[in-house]
Amino acid sequence: MRRIPRFVRFGGLLGLALWGAAALGMAQSLSRLPKDFVFRSADGPGPVTFSHETHVAVQERPDCVTCHPKLFKTLAPGATTDGRPVTHAEMEQKRQCGACHDGKQAVGLDDCTHCHRSP
Numbered sequence: 001m002r003r004i005p006r007f008v009r010f011g012g013l014l015g016l017a018l019w020g021a022a023a024l025g026m027a028q029s030l031s032r033l034p035k036d037f038v039f040r041s042a043d044g045p046g047p048v049t050f051s052h053e054t055h056v057a058v059q060e061r062p063d064c065v066t067c068h069p070k071l072f073k074t075l076a077p078g079a080t081t082d083g084r085p086v087t088h089a090e091m092e093q094k095r096q097c098g099a100c101h102d103g104k105q106a107v108g109l110d111d112c113t114h115c116h117r118s119p
């Protein structure tokens with residue numbers, strides 16, 4: 001039987017894009033990671049900056065699939081995979097950032113200024 005490359009099985013184009021980006025990340029330095037993404041809604045207490053540099057340990061293992069495509073899209077910056085905007089109602093159900101920011105794996109949702117910082 002012909003072997004199907006792993007990235008094709010993983011999900012076609014997106015898999016290929018991630019695989020390429022991950023390979024790049026491994027070969028190069030932290031500066032190759034995507035730039036910070038700022039979440040900002042009118043009713044939030046201040047912008048929330050998501051940084052790949054604080055979430056990805058490139059030197060160890062650039063584990064992109066912890067978040068992509070399970071939680072967040074890569075080809076549509078700012079978009080979640082479930083299609084719903086990032087809100088606390090979602091995060092409290094352990095979705096989106098709340099998959100980790102539960103007070104155990106990472107700082108919990110009660111520590112407002114950990115995420116919301118003045119503009």
Ligand code: HEC
Nearest residue numbers: 021022025034037050055062064067072073074077078079
């Ligand atoms: C802890 C979760 C997490 C991990 C791990 C992670 N990302 Fe992301 N990534 C995000 C979030 C959040 C965004 C911004 C919101 C969105 O695009 O959905 C994002 C956005 C992106 C984007 C679009 C950004 C842009 O400006 O075009 C790319 C490309 C991307 N990530 C690639 C990667 C690669 C490659 C890795 C592994 C080296 C990785 N990500 C690891 C959460 C993560």
Ligand code: HEC
Nearest residue numbers: 039040041043044048086087088101108109110111112115
């Ligand atoms: C793990 C990061 C994180 C923490 C901690 C956090 N937030 Fe948020 N919050 C977000 C993100 C991301 C959004 C979506 C973007 C935005 O609205 O700025 C958001 C949105 C909001 C919104 C808009 C409406 C909603 O329900 O989503 C309010 C209000 C809010 N946060 C208040 C708070 C308060 C008050 C605290 C502390 C008790 C807090 N946040 C802690 C990340 C966080």
Ligand code: HEC
Nearest residue numbers: 048049050051054066067096097099100105106107114115
């Ligand atoms: C795969 C697990 C995971 C996901 C998903 C995740 N985080 Fe984190 N995050 C961590 C860990 C672990 C740390 C380091 C410990 C800490 O600060 O809680 C961290 C640290 C942070 C910090 C402090 C460091 C910094 O960059 O200033 C912020 C802010 C943050 N996360 C925001 C977010 C936002 C916003 C999202 C969703 C868009 C998100 N995180 C999704 C695991 C995660």
